Amino acid sequence: MRAVLVKTFGGPETAEIAEIDLPAPGPGQVRIRNQALAVHPADVAVRAGFLAALLPEQPSFRLGWDTAGIVDAVGEGVEDLRTGDPVIGLTHWFATRNGTHGDYAVLPADAVAPAPAGLTAAEAATLPLNGLTALQALDAADLREGQTLLVTGAAGNLGHFAAQLARYRGLRVIAVARATDRDPLTALGAEFVEAGEDAVAAVRALVPAGVDAVLDTALTGAALLPAVRAEGTFLAVRPPAAPESERGIRIVVVNVRPDGRQLGEVTKLAEDGRLATRIAAAYPLDRVADAHAHLDRAGVRGAVVLTV
Structure with a gap:
């Protein structure tokens, strides 16, 4: 599967696509086939090396905080989610240092909520973080x-x-x-x-x-x-x-924590039209460097999203 990795800190071009093994969900986890992924200033900060002093030395970092997609596989003990369910979810990147950006992501089931009805995957991806x-x-x-x-x-x-x-x-x-x-x-x-x-x-x-x-x-x-x-x-x-x-x-x-129940509250508000989403631009996953370059511009209004 494809994943967005940073192997060397620097400009937008250092957010690159690489092939990694397809992860399997463990107990209490789900694997999500990603459809849309928001790119955040935190991703840009990691890629640019602004946070290098806070990170351990390792060969690469996979970027990404949240996802909108379809449950592809469930781990042992997961009862509330099934394969085929449209969902959104969040990982705390600084806790895991293993993000969501790529074809698939594995998240704890309790960090996932049903995707909001009536929103596109790109719109839904702007909600979690x-x-x-x-x-x-x-x-x-x-x-x-x-x-x-x-x-x-x-x-x-x-x-x-x-x-x-x-x-x-x-x-x-x-x-x-x-x-x-x-x-x-x-x-x-x-x-x-x-x-x-x-x-x-x-x-x-x-x-x-x-x-x-x-x-x-x-x-x-x-x-x-x-x-x-x-x-x-x-x-x-x-x-x-x-x-x-x-x-x-x-x-x-305020240190955000993944919480599927609260994410469900956010979903319901978006469904009811009480929480409007905004998309500044959407790029296919293989143009991730362009997405980072877009977010580097001053005054961007709305989310920059990767589509998978």
Whole structure:
């Protein structure tokens, strides 16, 4: 089978197709015949070598966090899934360092959920990593209906899902993004603040006491703390962007975990039209280098997807 491997860190061309053995599912696992695979900034960071100091030395790394496809084989003890079932699933790449990008992927059955009806495989593939991260971040924020969530990088894939899920939960959402992203974000029901040096002051003008929580997908860090009320919550999506606490602000690093049950919640919201997906571009698997080059561009809106 084909798989996307990185043997040498570098430019998009170092994400290459190689032949590997077809994996067999073990107990509690399923093998998925992939149909679509999202390419994430985390894949780009690994390929480019930005995270090399955090990775063990090994001959190659297989990229990929999530998949949409068809169950091809089931391991011992798997009862809720059968061959032929359309599914989506997530692996935590930094825990396994063995990703999904290729013709097939093997995942724990409890990291898999039925694919959303009415969505294409490419659309479904955009849900697992960013949808689960957004859902788990909102759970960690533990806000009540009517409270205020500030989302930085709200036009990105994670921020876009988070803004939608927050509005579904009845939260007031303030979205920080580029000026060109105003209309799509206000259409989701968010209030808009243009990113830049004056963003915190603009947020305080809207919420003089400070927001109840911020989800910092733009990795702004400590500069955002003045926008948060005393004893509010700061949600960071990468440890280096998590600031030191001040004024009793709770600092939470959101480390996504595969969870088939929660992924099912994300699926249902997408089926019901409450969670809109976006695709910037789709490339066949053998053009994976082009997909990485596309994601390297600034200002990409929507997911870059590989089709299998």
